Amino acid sequence: MELQILHSKNKSKMCALQRLSSATTVRDIKELFHKQNPKFYPSRQSYRLEPRSKSLKDSDTLGSLDLSSDGVLYFKDLGTQLGWSTVFYFEYAGPLVLYLMFYSRLPFIYGEEYAYKPSSADVVKIAAVCHTVHYAKRLLETKFVHRFSHGTMPIRNLFKNCSYYWTFAAWLAYFINHPLYTLPMYGDVQVDMALGCFIFCELGNLFIHLALKNLRAPGSTERKIPLPTKNPFTLLFALVSCPNYTYEVGAWVSFAVMTQSLVGLLFASVGFMQMAVWALGKHRSYHKEFRQYPRSRKAIIPFIL
């Protein structure tokens, strides 16, 4: 069986692939194309049946796609691709470093008068620890916990994501570590309670990530509904599809309350809006995939959303 590869933008002939069978997968096509065009590594290639129709999956076989023997596939270049882990390392390392730069009051930030003299306030020190632990945890999870189903993303996402995380981290850090920072109005009670919530939510988020990782044994392709495990933090699965996001929002709201920072609240809100979108999407996919998916669950906020 032979296949013509045409460019989806101008329908020009890019190459022809021979000796294919109905069992050949899109993944195989990508490998073959890569051999003929070394510049286009597989993760950069996208194929469609029509110039503008949906991208075909790697696992689709030529047989299942109903292609005749003089078949044609349309090629699209997805642009330079980066692994998810790579992007995550950059987007999380930035905030970690930036916040500490503001905490140590580097001279160009608050001027020579305060250079290298961090605040003596407990809450400011605690906040620096919390922020750092949060992003260190994220980096470690990226290395050891998360399993990404899509291998890559376009490089422009790196710039987009890093801009978001790094700018917000700097903005957040600027006010909390500012010489004119105002202490929380309810003092130690406010700080201690909010810190407690923060730690609780960080642990919750971690345990959910671990539970999701353990949902599937390595190598298996079995898909399962996430359920509460022996760990009480995972009980949230009984109420929401994405408790990891629930805990994440909780952690940042706690951080904002602990530091009494409006930017903190803003960050929590924007994060919440994005995570709500993701959670609703995931919630919908769960419903589509599992007939018996529990009806009582919400997506991200128990009983509400």
Place this chain on the structure above:
Amino acid sequence: MSSNAKKTNPVAQAWLILYNVAMTAGWSVIGIGIVNHFIKHGTNKGLYHQVERQLLFFQTSAILEILHAIVGLVRSNAIFTFLQVFSRVGIVWAVIWPVVEVQDNIGVPMLLIAWTITEIIRYLFYTFILLGITPRFILWLRYTLFIILYPLGVTGETLTIYNSLEPVRESGLYSIRLPNVFNFAVDYHIVLMCTFPIYLIFFPQLYCHMFAQRKKALKGDSSSEKKSN
């Protein structure tokens, strides 16, 4: 507002025609005001003051276009429309109107001329489309004059913002200072400075996009008219 209407609701049609006619008239009045002022005074001093009320009214009414896009009355992308209208309304209400010192700067007549000509042609064009006519001359004007008017407008806008920096810094306009209970501060003059990189990033993209739109629209197939801004 463009309406490649397949299923035409007569009330919607009537409203859109009314809207576009009113806007064409409004911006024409502004245009006449500008010409009048230059003939009478020969300088841009006092120009803004002369057309202020009409400008505030007719530029602000463009907010309706966002509604039109959201509600689906018009086949435009709501987000693009929002950004476009927001930037115009922002410059008028958050820069020119509050910062009196900037009203006689050279950027103001530049942006006024660019906006006025662009809007008159744009709303006139939409009016014709709604009436079922596609006048090739107006189409040509719409997709050709931008080549000069778009850079002219952007230059006027950035010059105006630039000239507002000093007065804003002195007066502390729209700014919140530390310390305060929210641990939050806004320095409006920094916010204004942040618009420059945004212009730098988006202007080339949008300018090129309009050239592409021009190619498509003037190909002789003017029914492919899609709102470009």
